[in-house]
Amino acid sequence: xxxxxxxxxxxxxxxxxxxxxxxxxxxxxxxxxxxxxxxxxxxxxxxxxxxxxxxxxxxxxxxxxxxxxxxxxxxxxxxxxxxxxxxxxxxxxxxxxxxxxxxxxxxxxxxxxxxxxxxxxxxxxxxxxxxxxxxxxxxxxxxxxxxxxxxxxxxxxxxxxxxxxxxxxxxxxxxxxxxxxxxxxxxxxxxxxxxxxxxxxxxxxxxxxxxxxxxxxxxxxxxxxxxxxxxxxxxxxxxxxxxxxxxxxxxxxxxxxxxxxxxxxxxxxxxxxxxxxxxxxxxxxxxxxxxxxxxxxxxxxxxxxxxxxxxxxxxxxxxxxxxxxxxxxxxxxxxxxxxxxxxxxxxxxxxxxxxxxxxxxxxxxxxxxxxxxxxxxxxxxxxxxxxxxxxxxxxxxxxxxxxxxxxxxxxxxxxxxxxxxxxxxxxxxxxxxxxxxxxxxxxxxxxxxxxxxxxxxxxxxxxxxxxxxxxxxxxxxxxxxxxxxx
Numbered sequence: 279x280x281x282x283x284x285x286x287x288x289x290x291x292x293x294x295x296x297x298x299x300x301x302x303x304x305x306x307x308x309x310x311x312x313x314x315x316x317x318x319x320x321x322x323x324x325x326x327x328x329x330x331x332x333x334x335x336x337x338x339x340x341x342x343x344x345x346x347x348x349x350x351x352x353x354x355x356x357x358x359x360x361x362x363x364x365x366x367x368x369x370x371x372x373x374x375x376x377x378x379x380x381x382x383x384x385x386x387x388x389x390x391x392x393x394x395x396x397x398x399x400x401x402x403x404x405x406x407x408x409x410x411x412x413x414x415x416x417x418x419x420x421x422x423x424x425x426x427x428x429x430x431x432x433x434x435x436x437x438x439x440x441x442x443x444x445x446x447x448x449x450x451x452x453x454x455x456x457x458x459x460x461x462x463x464x465x466x467x468x469x470x471x472x473x474x475x476x477x478x479x480x481x482x483x484x485x486x487x488x489x490x491x492x493x494x495x496x497x498x499x500x501x502x503x504x505x506x507x508x509x510x511x512x513x514x515x516x517x518x519x520x521x522x523x524x525x526x527x528x529x530x531x532x533x534x535x536x537x538x539x540x541x542x543x544x545x546x547x548x549x550x551x552x553x554x555x556x557x558x559x560x561x562x563x564x565x566x567x568x569x570x571x572x573x574x575x576x577x578x579x580x581x582x583x584x585x586x587x588x589x590x591x592x593x594x595x596x597x598x599x600x601x602x603x604x605x606x607x608x609x610x611x612x613x614x615x616x617x618x619x620x621x622x623x624x625x626x627x628x629x630x631x632x633x634x635x636x637x638x639x640x641x642x643x644x645x646x647x648x649x650x651x652x653x654x655x656x657x658x659x660x661x662x663x664x665x666x667x668x669x670x671x672x673x674x675x676x677x678x679x680x681x682x683x684x685x686x687x688x689x690x691x692x693x694x695x696x697x698x699x700x701x702x703x704x705x706x707x708x709x710x711x712x713x714x715x716x717x718x719x720x721x722x723x724x725x726x727x728x729x730x731x732x733x734x735x736x737x738x739x740x741x742x743x744x745x746x747x748x749x750x751x752x753x754x755x756x757x758x759x760x761x762x763x764x
Contacts, residue, residue: 344746347390376753388451406541472722489702491647494639497611503601535598543595615695656716
């Protein structure tokens with residue numbers, strides 16, 4: 279089946295579902311009622327609920343909804359996926375039992391072939407994510423016991439194993455999808471043709487947008503404090519290389535990167551991920567087991583060890599330290615920012631030139647402080663989708679207006695002072711090719727990725743053992759799934 283995007287709304291809907299929906303799978307056979315696969319399922323005595331057309335809730339024994347490769351989909355899995363979809367705000371039309379089963383089968387297909395293609399994910403990272411997920415869920419509902427009961431598990435360890443399997447499958451599926459679409463690009467001509475193919479009534483409406491620039495002033499760190507940090511990192515590196523000390527232990531106890539400290543400094547990244555340049559340069563310049571010399575980024579000073587190289591992905595561990603910043607240095611940075619703002623207001627400085635001369639943020643300095651929307655690579659930020667923190671700082675500003683000097687702390691706790699300027703305000707408007715090219719290009723790229731994934735799914739499904747329960751043969755799937763019914 280050729281994928282036809284009948285309207286831009288449909289394409290945006292597909293993107294919102296994270297490329298998990300609306301791709302067809304051709305199933306080879308159906309599990310009839312006589313099939314006895316449920317005997318092989320350990321939790322066969324668990325029960326799920328079914329709501330009939332009369333609105334009454336019926337209880338039934340858990341069974342197999344589908345089989346994809348080595349994966350089973352049980353009725354209870356289907357129910358919980360539907361509840362999650364509802365919590366995530368998906369419309370009712372996208373969370374019918376048929377739609378949910380289709381999505382789950384697609385996920386299983388991706389995960390199954392990720393294993394077949396020997397794609398690897400970090401088991402330690404998956405476990406860390408699982409434990410964090412459990413803590414967050416328990417905090418939300420009040421107790422771990424309620425979470426254990428909801429997932430139908432006997433105890434916390436069983437729940438952890440269940441969630442680990444779910445997260446592992448999700449990571450494998452995402453890795454397989456990335457492998458399929460990583461090298462896909464769209465040309466300007468393809469983008470133009472995509473835009474011209476959108477019916478006039480379906481051209482998207484973009485909400486109120488802003489273009490924002492900033493000047494960032496950071497406290498200056500005395501050289502002696504830098505030397506102390508570099509020496510300490512060199513000592514850790516030497517201890518690991520020469521004495522066999524554990525890099526993981528050192529990262530856990532000493533790294534000042536709160537986001538990765540609990541996992542021993544672990545990150546998994548590709549060249550396209552939004553890590554700072556210095557970090558990616560170190561990650562992709564080393565062989566497995568090698569440890570970098572200390573290097574500096576905007577976050578501080580690092581040493582980095584490459585743990586595993588897996589095709590285009592690499593698992594690394596790092597230790598982050600940053601030099602001590604004195605209160606005197608913080609006060610001086612604030613005064614410098616206040617002085618720059620006064621000069622801007624007096625017309626003694628132009629914002630773009632001031633950013634180039636004074637800003638301490640390398641990413642925006644050379645562009646005159648211009649912020650870039652990471653979602654589509656454009657300069658525009660739609661107010662309704664803007665990061666909450668940035669939104670609260672700039673949404674009241676008029677075009678050309680400066681913010682006050684704002685004290686900021688990044689995720690490592692480092693202090694800086696920022697001055698924002700709204701360089702342009704764009705009212706709600708219908709998309710046009712010239713002004714909205716980056717966002718249109720992103721939509722065109724997504725459509726091309728969707729087609730490539732559909733092609734992959736169609737091909738792989740033919741070579742994969744797939745069955746689904748006869749209860750679902752009435753489903754109106756996106757394409758003719760069923761080649762044969764028994």
